[in-house]
Amino acid sequence: MLSPSSSRTFVRIVFVGLTLLLASLLTARYKLEAPYDRPYGKPINLGHQANQVAFSRTPPKENVEAGGTELGAETTDSWADEDDWDLWGMSSMGDKAKNGWDPLESSTTPFTELQVKTCVLSPGLYDLCSPTSSAKEDATRGKWERIDKDLSKRIGVYYLYIYARRLLPGSDAPVITDIRLLNHTATTEDLSDSGTWVEVSTSLREGVWPRMTPLFLHYKLTPQSDVFAARKAEGANGSAGDLQPITELDVLYGGKEVHPLPGFTRIEQMVTGGPDDAKAIGTGYGKGTRVGASLAYRKENKQLPTTPVLRFSNAGNFTILQIADLHFSVGPGACRDLDWKREAECKQLGADVYSLKWLETALEEVKPDLVVLSGDQLNGQETSWDAQSVILKWAPLLYERGIPWTVVFGNHDEEETTLAREDLMRHLPLFMGEAGPSSVAGIGNYVRSIRSPSAAGDDVALFNMYFLDSHANVRNVNPWAKPSYDYLKPDQINWFRGRSAQMKTYTRPYAPPRQLTTTNRVSSNRRPGRPKKKPARPAAGSNGGRRLVRLTKRQEEGSLANLNEEWEQAGVQELQELEKEMKADAEAEFGLAGDDESLTPAVEPYDGSEIVDNPDDDISFESSASKSDGQTETVGIVSADRLEEAEEEMLAEEGWLEPTVLPAGPSKASPMEAKPNAMVFMHIPLQQAYSPKVDVSPSGKRLRIGERLEGDGASKTDSGFWQQGVLAQGELPAPRGEGDAPVDAFWDGEAATPTTGRPEVKVVAHGHCHITSDCRRIDGVWICFGAGATYSGYGNSTFTRRMRVYQLSDFGERIETWQLTDEKERVNHAVLVGDGSIEQQ
Incomplete structure (x- = not known):
């Protein structure tokens, strides 16, 4: 037992020891939290930040003599005065820090450090x-901001x-002005630019399995004074x-066909999926499984062009190209339902790239004033998990050509994807x-008008286009029940009627108040020539029906240079032999001469601008159409049978149709005050x-053109939009007595103006059904299908991919269409409304 004196001595020693230990810990903590005071350009490790300075090509003294300052030193150049901080856009830092990474929003604040981290x-x-970062580091060097896209998505452990x-206000830290990716030790040839380069020690391929050669990110640090001097030398711009300086980074998934966002520059070296990746998916046929990822950076915010006002030409023309059901994926896509020759070409490029070449051809051929993508731009079905990478395959083809474009969404656009589509596209x-009113069901309920020519000077809305979200699938309580398609909701119908009631009337047909010159582009949409005889279609189930294969023509822009001449000649010879065999079979089965032109393999019967008396609706076949439950099913033609039965019943009872x-509407002989x-x-x-x-037309023929090769694709629920929306809104204002009360109330509280006459809506344009390409007029309104546009969606080898064109003329009074x-x-040509319409034939 210690004496009292010894006890006191022991307590004092323990107290002094604890005090020294606590002082050491506090000192260590202070040192660790302090900003690094390091001379840039020297090969030193930077502790837990895991960066390493590779080398500096420019000694600090030379840098000072050249008009700059040593990295890390205080800036004395006049460009760095307090008022010059606006050059970095520092006022936006608060919002940027609050909202986090967003490549869609503009930011002018430069990056100062980069890091790569992994986690489970x-x-x-x-x-x-x-x-790792302390509060003091965050306050002096800025908080770490995550580029919120996983570089190892779907391919990493x-x-x-x-x-x-990012640069903080008042900081003299150097800024990042260049980025390079290297899969080997950096040399002066790799990083030849003057300045200080920093290598991030964690590989961008860390965790990728099977393993790849490590790839390291290098970034260049440049003194702010050098940047200001370069700006001053450039002048006013x-x-x-x-x-x-670099102000933003982004990650792209997919191959080289995926474009970066406007203003971004794609780094050529792919992180994964490039030529040095043995498991790169390539075109998707036996070449691996990795879709691939790339980096892109932005230095300057690109000023987007002003959204144009849609206007008729001085000649009164306007062309709309409807592109239906692209079904694009993050990867190359799958080539579906093609004849053997196109399938070989498609697989060599990948379905999406092959489709993009066809899309380019269509844009050059049609030269539209507006492109409308009518749903299922994304393939869904677990293949389009990054919406941005999919949209940036096809959208640049439109805006880089200066073509205005818009969309409605389809059922597959909502399946397992990231990033709000409407946020990206705006x-x-x-x-x-636009996204449309938040109080109305769905995304993408909006109206766009085509207005009078600028030269007219009156700015009148002459044609309206309503865009509606038809949603995806109805949510079932029973998880095992087969999902069914959704339908328009009551608030959408009320919204439509409310917007329709707001449309201003004018005297139709429109007469410009000024004489207009017609030097604008003349429409090239001529009526196609008629062949000598309508091609015959073999009966369903016959050998001829099963063996009918169309002879494909090579797209001029889509031809593959690397298909050798011998392969082409062999393919042509085989097709010629097939044609002879088909003619011989037809002669035996149908009693037709072997040289009869009607046996030329064709996609569908020519129907020109005629009314089809006996539609060829007796065809059925197997298709790989993927429905909402992911199952493949046989596509039939239930609707066609209903049509034929009704026609036969009417003919039996009445003897004619x-x-x-x-009701009468506006015409040149009888102008009327009406809505567009x-x-x-x-x-x-x-x-x-x-x-x-x-x-039925006055001549007794059904108002129908084109054909259907698949069954009912509608919702099982009738939304009521046809009766309560389309047919309820006439084009003429109804006469009202004095004191009449308003009828109907709408979502925005506005009252409807009673209408009469023909429906305001003349055409309802659908997508969704890839091998249905007809137009039918029902209750005075045409319902048309666009049909599948690309090789990435289901189809049939005897049915060509196509896009529908709506040609408006006479300032919207005449509507014609073709595919x-x-x-x-050009097939299925018809004038639907106006002079020369098929109703008048």
Whole structure:
């Protein structure tokens, strides 16, 4: 037992020891939290930040003599005065820090540091990825900001993200002006630019399995004074050229066909999926499984062009190209339902790239004033998990040509994807759409008008287009029940009627108040020539029907240079032999001469601008159409049978088809005060598209053109939009007595103006059904299908991919339509409304 004196001595020693230990810990903590005071350009390790300075090509003293300052030193150049901080856009830092990474929003604040980190849990669940940083470092060097796209998505053992710090107000830290990716030790040839290069020590391929050669990110640090001097040398434009700082990073998934966002520059070296990746998916046929990822950076915010006002030409023309059901994926896509020759070409390039070449051909051929994508731009079905990478395959083809474009969404556009589609597209050039009112069901309920020519000087809306979200699938309580397609909701119908009631009337037909010159582009949409004889179609189930294969023509822009001449000659010879065999079979089966031109393999019967008396609706076949439950099923023609039965019943009772009589409307002989003609675009068809009640012309022929090769694609629920929306809104204002009360109330509280006459909407345009390409007039309104546009969606080898064109003329009084096939043929031509319409024939 210690004496009292010894006890006191022991307590004193323990107290002094604890005090020294605590003082050491506090000192260590202070040192660790202090900003690094390091001379840039020396090969030193930077502790837990895991960066290493590779080398400096420019000694600090030479840098000072050249007009700059040593990295890390205080700036004395006049460009760095307090007022010059606006050059970095520092006022936006608060919002940027609050909202986090967003490549769609503009930011002019430069990056100062980059880091690469991996983690086993998604940061969305629990963030274990962020680089180590103290509160003091955050306050003096900026907080780490995650570039919120996993570089190892679907290919890595764990998550991998890039992190960045941004320049803080008042800081003299150097800024990042260049980025390079190297899979080997850096040399002066790799990083030959003057300045200080920093290598991030964690490979961008960390965790990728099977393993790849490591790839390291290198970034160049440049003194702010050098950037300011370069800006001053450039003059008024304010750009520092190559020394312009990097202000944003983005990750792209997919191959080289995926474009970066406007203003971004794609780094040529792919992180994964490139030529040095043995497991790169390539075109998707036996070449691996990795879709691939790339980096892109932005230095300057690109000013997007002003959204144009849609206007008729001075000649009164306007061309709309409807592109239906692209079904694009993050990867190359799957080539579906093609003849053997096109399938070989498609697989060599990949379905999406092959489709893009066809899309380019169509844009050059049609030269539209507006492109409408009518749903299922994304393939869904677990293949389009990054919407941005899919949209940036096809959208640049439109806005880089200066073509305004817009969309409605389809059922597959909502399946397992990231990034709000409407947010992305509103940041892309020349996009004409909008999300629509938040109080109305769905995304993308909006109206766009085509107005009078600028030279007219009166700015009148002469044609309206309503865009509606037809949603995806109905949510079932029973998880095992087969999902069915959704339908328009009551608030959408009320919204449509409310917007229709707001449309101003004018005296139709429109007469410009001034004389207009017609030097604008003349429409090239001529009526196609008629062949000598309508091609015959073999009966369903016959050998001829099973063996009918169309002879494909090579797309001029889509030809593959690397297909050798011998392969082509062999293919042509085989097709010629097949044609002879088909003619011989037809002669035996149908008693036709072997040289009869009607046996030339064709996609579908020519129907020109005629009314089809006996539609060829007796065809059925197997298709790989993927429905909402992911199952493949046989596509039939249930609707056609209903139409034929109704026609036979009417003929049996009446002996003829009773003509449909519509109210009189505006004409040159009888001008009227009326609302503009209009169209509706939506993806999933209305039930009325399959109604047997097809209008009949005065000559006793059904108003129908084209054909259907698949069954009912409508929702099982009738939304009521046809009766309560389309037919309820006439084009003429109804006469009202004095003191009449308003009828109907709408979502915005506005009252409807009573209408009468023919429906305001003249055409309802659908997508969704890839091998249905007809138009039918029902109750005075045409319902038309666009048919599948690309090789990435289901189809049939005897049915060409196609896009529908709507040609408006006479300032919207005349509407004609036709379809452009991938063989550059124009089929299913008809004038639907106006002078020369098929009703008048």
